[in-house]
Amino acid sequence: MSAVIATRGLVKRFGRLRAVDGIDLDVREGDVYGFLGANGSGKTTTVRMLLGLVLPTSGEVELLGGRMPRAGRRVLPRVGALIEGPAHYGHLSGRENLSLLDAAGPGGGRRTRRTRIDEVLEQVGLAGVGRRPVKAYSLGMRQRLGLAGALLRRPELLVLDEPTNGLDPQGIHEIRTLLLELHRGGTTIFLSSHLLAEVEQMATRVGVLDRGRLVLQDELAVLTAPTGRTVVHSPAPELVRATLDGRVSAVDGERVLVRGADPAEVNALLVQAGVPVRGLALERPSLEEVVLAAAGTSPDRVEAVR
Numbered sequence: 001m002s003a004v005i006a007t008r009g010l011v012k013r014f015g016r017l018r019a020v021d022g023i024d025l026d027v028r029e030g031d032v033y034g035f036l037g038a039n040g041s042g043k044t045t046t047v048r049m050l051l052g053l054v055l056p057t058s059g060e061v062e063l064l065g066g067r068m069p070r071a072g073r074r075v076l077p078r079v080g081a082l083i084e085g086p087a088h089y090g091h092l093s094g095r096e097n098l099s100l101l102d103a104a105g106p107g108g109g110r111r112t113r114r115t116r117i118d119e120v121l122e123q124v125g126l127a128g129v130g131r132r133p134v135k136a137y138s139l140g141m142r143q144r145l146g147l148a149g150a151l152l153r154r155p156e157l158l159v160l161d162e163p164t165n166g167l168d169p170q171g172i173h174e175i176r177t178l179l180l181e182l183h184r185g186g187t188t189i190f191l192s193s194h195l196l197a198e199v200e201q202m203a204t205r206v207g208v209l210d211r212g213r214l215v216l217q218d219e220l221a222v223l224t225a226p227t228g229r230t231v232v233h234s235p236a237p238e239l240v241r242a243t244l245d246g247r248v249s250a251v252d253g254e255r256v257l258v259r260g261a262d263p264a265e266v267n268a269l270l271v272q273a274g275v276p277v278r279g280l281a282l283e284r285p286s287l288e289e290v291v292l293a294a295a296g297t298s299p300d301r302v303e304a305v306r
């Protein structure tokens, strides 16, 4: 797998604050890379550096094989980006905004502009309202229009900063479905988010930013791989303990943790001994547990306490 985004020792200082503190990102072709971090952890600053909008204090950024910002002209036409609250002209329609954006960017032929705009409006679910002025759009519609702009060039890489901000649950679901569709079609997606659930549902690879530092980066499947223990739910936990002598590592109410990654084998032993069992499953850590262990804080703690 080739690197689509690679950074080495990337640092951004604002005065005395190290907003991004020496990170080595590794985003590969075909990833949905979930870039997770609490508000203020440095995600937007990182995204801006990836796209050459902000210069790093030190370190390197490689985007689609080119050193940024130098390679920008060459590689940016292959990248679609949506950064914090996309700006539009409120008095113009969504369609007119996209037309201006399309005309301003490189490589978009004039003759095919209309078709391209129709296509992306359809993709993001704005086909019916493309002619309305943007000032009449809800926040969610503006966000979708931003995404439509990012899709105009059929990019191989999408870089999205908090793409579901301001969307209602239905809108979030639609965007998620669209992104997964694009991913299936071969688009690599880099998605920054402070929402654990969003990343857990979509990402194939995860990077966790904590106060400017990348404290974790791996495949989601590896991070949440089975622990080698089986969780047994039983109304008679003490009978489970007695039957599986020495293999029980913890009991919490009706939940018993048993060493061994073969629930069928554990079940057979319990059934033979006549121990009632309500459920068995392989134990897997949730992404939240993994993030808490690595960062000491959960990115979406703000939401969690609501």
Ligand SMILES: Nc1ncnc2c1ncn2[C@@H]1O[C@H](COP(=O)(O)OP(=O)(O)OP(=O)(O)O)[C@@H](O)[C@H]1O
Binding pocket: 014, 017, 019, 037, 038, 039, 040, 041, 042, 043, 044, 045, 046, 194
């Ligand atoms: N231009 C700037 N000048 C000074 N400080 C800045 C600037 N831009 C960002 N910061 C600071 O850098 C830190 C990281 O900000 P950044 O916007 O990258 O975080 P974030 O993870 O994207 O958070 P959010 O989701 O709230 O945007 C914050 O403490 C922020 O106040």
